[in-house]
Amino acid sequence: MKSKTAMRKKYKKIGDFIELVDERNKELQVDTLVGLSISKDFIPSVANTVGTNMANYKIIRKNQFACSLMQVRRDKKIPVALLQKFDEAIISQAYPVFQVKDENELLPQYLMMWMSRSEFDRHACFLAVGGVRGSLEWDDFCDMEFPKPDIEKQREIVKEYNTIVNRIKLNEQLNQKLEETAQALYKHWFVDFEFPNEDGQPYKSSGGKMVYNEELDKEIPEGWEVDNIEQLVAIIDGDRGKSYPSQEDFYSKGHCLFLNAGNVTKKGFDFSTVSFITKERDELLRKGKLNRNDIVLTTRGTVGNVAFYTDEINYTDIRINSGMVILRSIKKEVATFLYSLLRSEEMKQTISNFLSGSAQPQLPIKDIKKIPVIIPNDNTINAFDLKCSKIQVLIDSSNIQNGKLIGFKDLLLSKMTKVETEKEAV
Numbered sequence: 001m002k003s004k005t006a007m008r009k010k011y012k013k014i015g016d017f018i019e020l021v022d023e024r025n026k027e028l029q030v031d032t033l034v035g036l037s038i039s040k041d042f043i044p045s046v047a048n049t050v051g052t053n054m055a056n057y058k059i060i061r062k063n064q065f066a067c068s069l070m071q072v073r074r075d076k077k078i079p080v081a082l083l084q085k086f087d088e089a090i091i092s093q094a095y096p097v098f099q100v101k102d103e104n105e106l107l108p109q110y111l112m113m114w115m116s117r118s119e120f121d122r123h124a125c126f127l128a129v130g131g132v133r134g135s136l137e138w139d140d141f142c143d144m145e146f147p148k149p150d151i152e153k154q155r156e157i158v159k160e161y162n163t164i165v166n167r168i169k170l171n172e173q174l175n176q177k178l179e180e181t182a183q184a185l186y187k188h189w190f191v192d193f194e195f196p197n198e199d200g201q202p203y204k205s206s207g208g209k210m211v212y213n214e215e216l217d218k219e220i221p222e223g224w225e226v227d228n229i230e231q232l233v234a235i236i237d238g239d240r241g242k243s244y245p246s247q248e249d250f251y252s253k254g255h256c257l258f259l260n261a262g263n264v265t266k267k268g269f270d271f272s273t274v275s276f277i278t279k280e281r282d283e284l285l286r287k288g289k290l291n292r293n294d295i296v297l298t299t300r301g302t303v304g305n306v307a308f309y310t311d312e313i314n315y316t317d318i319r320i321n322s323g324m325v326i327l328r329s330i331k332k333e334v335a336t337f338l339y340s341l342l343r344s345e346e347m348k349q350t351i352s353n354f355l356s357g358s359a360q361p362q363l364p365i366k367d368i369k370k371i372p373v374i375i376p377n378d379n380t381i382n383a384f385d386l387k388c389s390k391i392q393v394l395i396d397s398s399n400i401q402n403g404k405l406i407g408f409k410d411l412l413l414s415k416m417t418k419v420e421t422e423k424e425a426v
Contacts, residue, residue: 033047059089071134117413164412179395186341187344193208216372243286258321300362312396333385
């Protein structure tokens, strides 16, 4: 086997293969304005540009990079991205824009893969200077090293990586369509009241009887009720007692998954970054343990994100932290209905009306209990569950597949340090 010293000789400085680009939007010919996210993507800019001289903005073209070297130590990442979605865009002049000098020597996509690695960010954080908000100097960025195999090997690696990434994107697009379908069905049945009647016809437009409800100030189907949400579910908080885990009680593997706010997103559960507690710590906690078909609702900071703990999810032991609550239905059929209700635009608006706290928005349990909801009859809830539970199974299956694909993607990134010497190993 080759020594580490010999392997290290295969590494090259990034600065030997890139060059800065400073092309300004002087003629105002480009109007697609993008920003840079800490997740290493270009995003639509939210900056207020009223009265701004857009001629000073930098033009960035396809296969060029932009980065931010400020506050690297604080953020523990270098926001850097490769423009692929557009042929050209404009970006703030505060960002360095650079490109690969010779794409026959180095593929931009290969370099972006290297800069996506967590080890790359850790090294950049180590090099950053300037205190808590330490920045990285351009020269230090250029001195960072990477393994550069021959161009054919780069193409092979990039192709394999893109196959995984594209499959992940395809699954995300599929899930988006499925979620839109579920929400459209919820709206059709429980907002427009066009659920199937006994003859399979749309209830309201087929002359179904409606009665006026004073609390909602509108008509609802006869036999339906309006009550507070606590009539549908038990509301369970996370444990906040003396046994609540401290930072040193969390592990990358363990007996019980411990959810934090980042694990419950607008799209449901996100298990890309997880923390665990031991069986001993789990047994010390009095509440906050999930049962199947529980719904998790975030109640602090980013309020209103929901996730559904269905049978498809692989983790068998899960607890929540104190920034969320569990909504536990008596029956699974009610849980399916409630999950769609909580994801509806109407419920998002209702929740926003109950928020308290200025520095950090909060939704206390006492306020959750007051949220009014329409309660359909059992037959309609059961029929809705038959349709939507099938959609949810597809969503969960796709998410599980994406979790495995993300693992493969991370494994491929971690193996980049070895690609140069694989053919030479003996």
